[in-house]
Amino acid sequence: MNYQTLRHNCPSWNNYIQHEFVQQLTAGTLAADSFRHYLIQDYLYLIHYTRVMALSVYKSDTLAQMRVGQSGINAMLDLEIGMYLDFCHQWGIPLADVEGAAESAVTIAYSRYILDAAMSGSLAELYAAIAPCLMGYGEIGKRIKDNGFITGNPYQPWIDVFSSDEFQAITAQNEAQIDLLLADASPAQADKFQRLFDTAARMEVNFWQQALDLS
Numbered sequence: 001m002n003y004q005t006l007r008h009n010c011p012s013w014n015n016y017i018q019h020e021f022v023q024q025l026t027a028g029t030l031a032a033d034s035f036r037h038y039l040i041q042d043y044l045y046l047i048h049y050t051r052v053m054a055l056s057v058y059k060s061d062t063l064a065q066m067r068v069g070q071s072g073i074n075a076m077l078d079l080e081i082g083m084y085l086d087f088c089h090q091w092g093i094p095l096a097d098v099e100g101a102a103e104s105a106v107t108i109a110y111s112r113y114i115l116d117a118a119m120s121g122s123l124a125e126l127y128a129a130i131a132p133c134l135m136g137y138g139e140i141g142k143r144i145k146d147n148g149f150i151t152g153n154p155y156q157p158w159i160d161v162f163s164s165d166e167f168q169a170i171t172a173q174n175e176a177q178i179d180l181l182l183a184d185a186s187p188a189q190a191d192k193f194q195r196l197f198d199t200a201a202r203m204e205v206n207f208w209q210q211a212l213d214l215s
C-alpha cells in the first residue's frame with residue numbers, strides 16, 4: 001500500500017479537492033465572511049494539527065522520520081499560521097479574537113479525530129490520518145497554479161502558500177514517508193489506514209462546507 005492507493009480509493013477525494021469553497025476561493029469570488037470564518041476555524045485547527053506533528057516526532061524511530069515531522073511543524077507555524085497572521089493584520093482581525101473564538105463542532109470533530117489517531121495509533125496510522133490534510137492542500141495548490149492564477153484575487157496569499165515550491169517539497173517528503181511506512185501493511189492494517197484516510201477526507205469536506213454555511 002502507498003499514498004496513491006489511499007488517494008485513489010477514497011470516495012470523497014474529488015469532493016474535497018474540488019469543493020465549491022475551493023472553486024470560489026480560486027476565482028476570488030468567495031464571500032469575505034466565509035473566508036473569515038474559515039481563517040478563524042483553520043487557525044484553531046492548525047494548533048491541534050501542529051500538536052499531531054509533534055507527536056509524529058515522538059513516535060519516530062529514526063532521525064529521518066523525525067525530520068519529516070520537524071519540517072511539518074515548521075510549515076504549520078511559519079508558512080500556514082504565518083499567512084493567517086498576515087491576513088489578520090491586513091483584515092483588521094485582532095489575534096485575541098481568533099484565539100478566543102469558539103471552536104465549531106466540525107473543527108472539534110476533525111482536530112480531535114486526528115489527535116486521537118496520533119495518540120492511540122502507530123506512526124503509520126498517524127500519517128494515514130493526516131495525509132488528506134497536508135497532501136490534499138498541496139494538490140489543490142498545484143492544481144490552481146497549473147490552471148493559472150487570476151489577477152487581483154484577494155485570496156492569492158493563501159494560494160501562494162500551498163502552490164509554493166516550499167510547500168510542494170514538504171508534500172513530496174511526506175508522500176515518501178507515507179509510502180515507506182505503509183509499504184508492508186497487512187490486509188487488516190491496509191483497511192485501517194484506508195478508514196483513517198477516508199474519515200479525515202470526509203471531515204475536510206465538512207470543513208470547507210462549514211465556511212460556506214457559516215456554521
Ligand SMILES: Cc1ncc(CN)c(N)n1
Nearest residue numbers: 042045080133134137207
Ligand atoms: C482543515 C485543514 N486541512 C488541511 C490544511 C493544510 N495543512 C489546513 N490548513 N486546514
